[in-house]
Amino acid sequence: xxxxxxxxxxxxxxxxxxxxxxxxxxxxxxxxxxxxxxxxxxxxxxxxxxxxxxxxxxxxxxxxxxxxxxxxxxxxxxxxxxxxxxxxxxxxxxxxxxxxxxxxxxxxxxxxxxxxxxxxxxxxxxxxxxxxxxxxxxxxxxxxxxxxxxxxxxxxxxxxxxxxxxxxxxxxxxxxxxxxxxxxxxxxxxxxxxxxxxxxxxxxxxxxxxxxxxxxxxxxxxxxxxxxxxxxxxxxxxxxxxxxxxxxxxxxxxxxxxxxxxxxxxxxxxxxxxxxxxxxxxxxxxxxxxxxxxxxxxxxx
Ligand SMILES: Nc1ncnc2c1ncn2[C@@H]1O[C@H](COP(=O)(O)OP(=O)(O)O)[C@@H](O)[C@H]1O
Ligand SMILES: [Mg+2]
Numbered sequence: 001x002x003x004x005x006x007x008x009x010x011x012x013x014x015x016x017x018x019x020x021x022x023x024x025x026x027x028x029x030x031x032x033x034x035x036x037x038x039x040x041x042x043x044x045x046x047x048x049x050x051x052x053x054x055x056x057x058x059x060x061x062x063x064x065x066x067x068x069x070x071x072x073x074x075x076x077x078x079x080x081x082x083x084x085x086x087x088x089x090x091x092x093x094x095x096x097x098x099x100x101x102x103x104x105x106x107x108x109x110x111x112x113x114x115x116x117x118x119x120x121x122x123x124x125x126x127x128x129x130x131x132x133x134x135x136x137x138x139x140x141x142x143x144x145x146x147x148x149x150x151x152x153x154x155x156x157x158x159x160x161x162x163x164x165x166x167x168x169x170x171x172x173x174x175x176x177x178x179x180x181x182x183x184x185x186x187x188x189x190x191x192x193x194x195x196x197x198x199x200x201x202x203x204x205x206x207x208x209x210x211x212x213x214x215x216x217x218x219x220x221x222x223x224x225x226x227x228x229x230x231x232x233x234x235x236x237x238x239x240x241x242x243x244x245x246x247x248x249x250x251x252x253x254x255x256x257x258x259x260x261x262x263x264x265x266x267x268x269x270x271x272x273x274x275x276x277x278x279x280x281x282x283x284x285x286x287x288x289x290x291x292x293x294x295x296x297x298x299x300x301x
Contacts, residue, residue: 033096035060035224041090050076052273063218066228068270074228078194083107115185119197123169130165136187155183175206193225211237219243239265239281
């Protein structure tokens with residue numbers, strides 16, 4: 001309920017807002033543009049149908065969790081977004097731009113907006129942490145070493161690993177390797193970050209630190225992302241915690257609590273090339289679909 005006193009406050013607020021503040025408002029028109037959109041996408045390998053009419057939207061600043069069994073088409077979806085594969089039919093839009101028929105050269109510009117976090121971190125084992133994170137910068141033609149180092153340190157600070165800058169990948173724990181993989185994906189400040197099973201094989205506390213990095217990107221950097229996983233723990237972390245900054249400028253993670261509901265995180269569930277569920281974590285858990293309940297609990301309800 002909005003009382004007249006509230007409206008007075010709102011009116012007052014508007015009067016005191018600078019135009020730039022208003023431009024930052026959540027409902028500014030360009031925010032309604034989607035970051036990623038699939039429209040009735042079909043893809044088959046030979047006669048094996050992998051995506052069978054998939055449609056969804058990732059809004060700006062939103063995190064979409066994609067859940068589904070192994071072989072369900074999740075990584076294929078990511079490869080379609082990167083333009084590494086083309087659909088048999090349907091359209092794919094990135095940032096409102098229809099990229100379906102883009103050439104490899106045109107895709108290069110699109111990929112610059114996208115950071116990719118692979119399963120296992122996918123680091124180059126013969127390169128130091130510094131060189132792994134610097135890789136994309138060098139690829140983009142940044143040659144000034146001072147600038148490279150500054151960026152590498154900024155990315156490593158984001159994942160809380162600046163002290164590992166001179167280490168080799170085999171000196172790092174599994175969780176640290178994933179964090180370096182995330183730092184590498186964040187070079188160039190991409191608006192979109194795609195995570196493909198970033199916590200596979202990690203213990204729950206380490207998986208949580210990886211999820212918190214995704215939460216920090218979502219809540220403090222306004223990044224749009226897809227987070228592919230088959231682990232229910234990740235769903236819990238991403239849909240119940242949010243990141244904020246305390247008085248000392250430290251990032252802290254808070255629980256959404258009973259009353260709040262995170263509106264910037266939703267779940268898609270894939271089954272046999274189709275989306276069988278799209279909505280909030282609460283609605284997913286409340287679903288009476290047997291397949292969904294079995295997926296959530298690991299056994300039949
Ligand atoms: N290049 C390819 N050629 C043939 N089949 C493929 C290819 N890539 C993926 N597939 C098949 O497509 C299905 C979906 O794979 P994928 O998207 O990797 O699943 P997941 O949900 O586990 O990430 C699997 O059955 C896989 O074997
Ligand atoms: Mg996969």
